[in-house]
Amino acid sequence: MESVSESADSRAATNALLAGLCADGLAPAAVVRFLGLAAHRSLRQAARRPRALAELTVLHGALFVLASGRRPGRRWVAAGWVLAVLHLGLLEHRTRLATADVLTLMRGNLPALPGGAGRASGVLAVGLDLADGRQARHQGTTSPFGEYADTFADAAYWTWLTLRHEPSRTLRTAAIAAWALPVVTVTGLALRRGTMPERPRPVLLRPAAALQAVVALRHLTRR
Incomplete structure (x- = not known):
């Protein structure tokens, strides 16, 4: 049977780690200890969800093959797999990925895939975003994993497309x-306060739908 600390939800466990880091004043040794403890717990949580881990690996393996010979290509996909595995604890009571999670992860990996910079890629990203939200609501599969994956998929894809x-x-x-600054701000607040801030509402953390539309349509019609 899991211990109390192991069975606590991911947010409570993360807050405990952040509180310890904050109490030590973000000293280098404390940062190393925090990263080690966080990675250890994340890997334990992933091991407790072998089906979700296998699904993640199969999905990213397929994306890894498709990303061959592209930039940022396979490095992007590999980094996405590592980040997703380290956050499997956010699935909480679920043991597998939902359809919405798969669509979100695919959106976040668009820059590495064939056609990821094509004219229609922005429109495709918007479509995947709408589809994963609809699937999550329809199937009742919302989770902290899906919410944070959605946030970071937006930040990764739209920042990359716009800056490039x-x-x-x-x-x-x-x-x-719209995309990068809020993520950095939330991370900074977590480190300073020693606790995870409440997840901002979409209007604060995700770009406005109008901005997505403008970027996607400009990219679609650009010669």
Whole structure:
């Protein structure tokens, strides 16, 4: 049987680790200890969900093959697999990925895939975003894993697309403000306060739908 600390939800466990790190004043040794403990717990949580771990590995293995010869290609996919595995504890009581989770992870890996920078890639990303949200609501499969994967998929894909392919400096600045800055801010608050902030509402953490549409349509129609 799991111990109390092992069976606690991921948020409570993460808050305990952050509190210890904050109490030590973010000293280098404390940071190393925090990373080690966090990685150890994350791997234990992943091992307790072998089906989800296998599904993640099969999905990213297929994406890894498709990403051959591309940039950022296989490195992007490999990094995505590592991050997803380390956050499997956020599935909480679930032991497998939902359809919505798979769609979200595919969206986050679009930059590594054939056609990921094509004209229709922005429209495809919007479509995948709408589809995973609809699936999660319809199947009742929402979880912290899916919520945070959705947030980081948006941040990764839209920041990459805008900074790499959008000529407008104004839109590139807006992309950083809408996608990258909130993630950095939430991380900074967690480290400073020693506790995870409440997940911001979509309007605070995700880009406005209008900004997604503008970037996607400009990319679609650009010569």
